[in-house]
Amino acid sequence: MALRSAVCRLLVNPHRCALITASRAQGTAAPITHDLSFKVDTKVQFDWRDALDLEGQLTEEEIMIRDSFRTYCQEKLMPRILMANRNEVFHREIVSEMGEMGVLGPTIKGYGCAGTSYVAYGLIAREVERVDSGYRSAMSVQSSLVMHPINAYGTEEQKQKYLPKLARGEILGCFGLTEPNHGSDPGGMETRAKYNPSSRTYTLTGSKTWITNSPVADIAVVWAKCDDGKVRGFILERGMKGLLTPKIEGKFSLRASATGMILMDEVEVPEENLLPKVSGLGGPFGCLNNARYGIAWGALGAAEFCFHAARQYTLDRIQFGVPLARNQLMQKKMADMLTEIAIGLQSCLQLGRLIDEKKASPEMISMLKRNSCGKALDIARQARDMLGGNGIADEYHIIRHVMNLEAVNTYEGTHDIHALILGRAITGLQSFTVGK
């Protein structure tokens, strides 16, 4: 009788158990108290889709822009990507469609552009990359690497001539900085622009490689070293004599985006096509920072897709009589994915707000581009593993993101190069070159 009532008391008052055990244990240990003064509001439901309530931090306009564009991406882009990636086809139409939606060059004011916030630009990039990084690359190049330099460094005539058409997606642009022998060190570029005073033209000779959009682009913003040793930007147009844009074959990444070279054999460029308001590497770097910011958001979109897809797959697939998601190894992987995505998005939001307030520095952008891409690649690989054999089939999409994110982690500054940028900011010592 006494034993049963003791057991009942223990069962009814579980938190008293500890006290009873403590007092039984010789009474020398201090009784365990439970501090219940710290309370989390239990009415707030945790949402794995939006762990830190990013939604609550966005303005109504940003939410509307995101929702409208997400619907377009899921309804119009998602159905095309499987075959586009498998057969390496670039659907040029999507640039015109995005132009109609008004999402090209969205942060530019005037010239047929929307003039919205950088946070909205990030949200747009995230939605496109949720579908495919190749599509987002085409959009980033058009917005940040072609429209932005013309807007920031061009003459009024150049802006009027090119920006409205670029905004509508009527013409497609590409950005020529990287060369076969100079990737991480653009300062060593071998492309030369010689000025001809008699004809008031520049003669450009050199080659650029890994240029998104180049095989089908109408214009190219090419960076070349001038007679004074300074790097300047030039707008080249398809049809100029000596300009070739061959496609790069055998790519296993960003297959839905067209990538090629820009080969210039004494191309005559009128001096009106020089971008006059910048000289030196600050020009291309300004553009790259603009694009890298979009990539920081975008990579997380790809990561979110992989996370959600892996979650659904492991919930659906039954092995040994239970869903795969029942297993601890699976749950740990998903917990890691959830955490990195939630934290990454928060950092991107803060960065976007800082850029909108003109309080952002390039190192911040480097830090987040590096973080988002590295973490997203990790997440995609883990997700691929969780899908087992099905993970290598493109119908499940994850393997495509794994392939794509290899390039995304590398371009616009490799993971390691951004580390050096941050290292220099941290220590004051540069470690890019072997000299002092």
Next chain:
Amino acid sequence: MSGRVLVGVKRVIDYAVKIRVKPDNTGVVTDGVKHSMNPFCEIAVEEAVKLKEKKLIKEVVAVSCGPQQSQETIRTALAMGADRGIHVDVSGKDYENLGPLQVSKILAALAKQEDAQLILLGKQAIDDDCNQTGQMTAALLDWPQGTFASEVSLEGDKINLVREIDGGLEHIKINTPAVITADLRLNTPRYATLPNIMKAKKKKIVTVKPADLGVDVTSRLEVLKVEEPPQRQAGRV
């Protein structure tokens, strides 16, 4: 003719959300759940904007009855091309009990106040599936009605309409002013473009109360219980 069209837009739980019944069986969980414009209302807005683009009507006014958040739904209509919005503020218990009868009274009052030539609504809402508001509004105004419209064309002061009915397609011609309810195949709603979303911020939304329109929103209906449908049983092959 004023050339003014009233479009009713309802804020409903998003179609993709998994609905859960509240533990006390008084309704479904709406707190923190994603809401959006009723899909049939989107089709109605699209039709109204198309008529304006064809210059057959002059102004599109989006109307929504509900709490403060209904303004988001009106904002979406503005982003699609509506010119201004009217938010009829109904909240709390009144909002929980708001049904087609009260909404149709409100729309009828607004139609008279705004001198509307046409009222465009979705055929039904995806949360209550009532399919009554359009019909009731027409009756209260004593206007002709073209429900389940899959094709609408204006011809002078008359409207040619094709209705989707069980037996097939019915072609009718009605006078204006009239009430039309949109069916699925009437059109494909446009995506709100970025520039239009930003322009929508500058368009006006006016808030009124049902009492201002002389409408009593007390409900004649009482919800006794809301429960989940029975679990699917296994079948036999």
